[in-house]
Amino acid sequence: MFDWIQHIADWLIYNVFSIGADTHLGTALNFFVYDTLKILLLLFVIVFIMGIINAYFPIEKLKDYLHRKKLYGLEYFFASVFGAITPFCSCSSVPLFIGFVQGGIPLGVTFAFLITSPLVNEVAIAMFIGMFGWKVTLIYAGSGILLGTIGGWLLGKLNLEPLLSDWVKTILDKKIQQKEFEEEKLTFSQRLPDITRSAWDIVKGVLIYVIIGIAIGAAMHGYVPENFFGQYLGGGQWWTVPLAVIIAVPMYANAAGIVPVIQVFVAKGVPLGTAIAFMMATVGLSIPEATLLKKVMTLKLIAIYFGIVTLFIILSGFLFNVLL
Template sequence: MIQTFADWLVYGVMGLQADSALGTAVNFFFYDTIKILILLFFISIIMGIINAYFPIERLRHYLTSHRLYGLQYFLASLFGAITPFCSCSSIPLFIGFVKGGIPLGVTFAYLITSPLVNEVAVAMFIGTFGLRITVIYVVSGILLGMIGGYVLGKMKLEPYLSDWVKQIQQGATNESNLWEKEHTPFFHRLPSIIREAWNIVKGVLVYILIGIGIGAFMHGYVPEGFFEHYMAKDNWLAVPISVLLAIPMYANAAGIVPVIEVFVSKGIPIGTALAFMMAVVGLSLPEATLLKKVMTWRLIAIFFGVITLFIIFLGYLFNIVL
């Protein structure tokens, strides 16, 4: 239905030719924009319902008051998956975890997964790559957060936290019952959940339009073989090159998924494309700058280095299984 509407609008109303570069690009833009915005809105409502009954304060209280024998990495990674944040937006909550005394490895599990897996990424992946690849991507993102957080936690990196964090931790006092809230019936919460879902859509709308616009341009105008030359399947260095090139960039899932869709459509292996995306959304220079408030540069370099290696490994693995 969406494709039929896009065809009618672009080729019928606007009068563009279906076999022209401009017509192809504009059709791609309208189709992907409508499809992704509809998916994002409804998935944001679902995630809003989950968030309403899984508050941040309760997670913090639970992680600091129970021995979970490794389960805390899964919980933190899962919480990162259901929060609608990009890498830079995740950092204030990450800082709150560190200040609250939650183990550093657990906070890393959250920070790794949060930008990689959220309703924006899920909505766009379902609409772009289908359910199978979406499930594989989501599970991989959660596992990456769990394993990466566990490895970083075992490295005993607490001495490399910033002096600001150490001072706050030393002077912190336990606050009991911080997460207790008055129960509100579901149907009383639903209007605010819908408003929040709409706010999420509005908040990423610019990124969606820019990302789809870039993707549409590439879809219509980038010559065949341009990206394949640098990220081809027979180039065994394509995955690490893609990841290293992506780290200086910054975008969230809304901005990068349409670009990845075009990469794949032009023959780039999906594992290489997904590794590029993970590096763009999960590791960036703006994120490193914000993390400087709570980490020394050595800790930031260790964090980026470990996650870069894991993403490269996932890129090769995706190319094998997908």
């Protein structure tokens, strides 16, 4: 889907700047260019689409329906499943998170998507089947969806909306523009300039956070050796699971990129459950993601979100080691 962006990154770093593909600098810069272009494009397209939906779709009715109807947690499950079928990493999921919040979707439901989206996707599932078989794959995918469902439900019960950033609250206040669209019954071509301008304003608002976050991830991607982690996680002691998760949180990679690393971990004696917990923490939580989320959440909300998801991943790691 994004191969053309990868070609641009390869051409720019390896041909224009003549930096070797086998060097740490080349790997880091290629990663930075690719992910920056991809995430900014995703951010603009998703926010643009949400702008169109907000202009035409009665999002307030959907929000009221989710608050009013007793769905017995199914709204969190559906959001988690939607996250599982979207091929996004943790940072790429943030634009959709912004779109959901902007659209008035309940925060807990939005969190259910944000948790699951980077953890489970079709590419990772296909790779898991080939490397570890169906049993491991089903446990991995099911636990990722369950983690998103329970995590989203718990975060939703904490009434965390006041901890959203002032920037998000300002965006939500601009709902008045949507009402003006409806009252004036403007055509799509008449609404398009305002929708485009609004999407671009949001992109500009998070641009610095995108660049800083991806730069951190690129440095880690290019300079942190894989062997550094494998040699400390293979003992099988109880503390290796939380250690694996704590080590993984500062890193940044998508599921497709980290699955082959997990295979190496297992081949070197790291318990499979510990390895999967490491993968979940790497793709589901990261410093770059926290940097991006800083634009839409207060530090307290980021700490609550990271803390709950980290705890759940650690518990999942212990469970995996028992089942696998």
